[in-house]
Amino acid sequence: QSVLTQPPSASGTPGQRVTISCSGSSSNIGSNYVYWYQQLPGTAPKLLIFKNNQRPSGVPDRFSGSKSGTSASLAISGLRSEDEADYYCAAWDDSLSGPVFGGGTKLTVL
């Protein structure tokens, strides 16, 4: 059971906008930055969003992050077939004194 809660699946058609939610508590999302990762099949996680809404160099601006209270969201606009992957949220947890992850959301592009 992951500390952060994500929907197990999400889907959309090419060109659509999809959002993936991540719910936590005051000890993690509520008081620390949220990170998002994309994991393509058979590969390592790749940083997509850091510090709630910042994109690393090279990540398309189709990807955006937001945070409100103890929840966060990842939005993907202009959905493309290559966006089909697993997406994970993460945040530091003050109670556990370490980072915690969501259970992951499998995004399917129909």
Next chain:
Amino acid sequence: QITLKESGPTLVKPTQTLTLTCTFSGFSLSTSGVGVGWIRQPPGRALEWLALIYWDDDKRYSPSLKSRLTITRDTSKNQVVLTMTNVDPVDTATYYCARSEGKWLPFDYWGQGTLVTVSP
């Protein structure tokens, strides 16, 4: 360019001790704020954080695995080593090492991962 790479055995027997090494380049574990951690992912399942070590030798462990884990660093070799005692088949997973740019921050750069199978 920041890179990390995991190395270690691919097959370990139950009750044995697993030792994994993370060799990194492009940054120093002597730089203020920097940390290197370990994360694992059982086949088809989610990511699970295991341990973290920082530039000042501050060490953090997952509470659920703390009694079985030890994380150490060799700054001169740019390496971080994780040992896990008394392994069990449920420890079968891909093990990743990754960098954190500061305390209270998750990871930015990740290694490619190494699959470890625990089986008699």
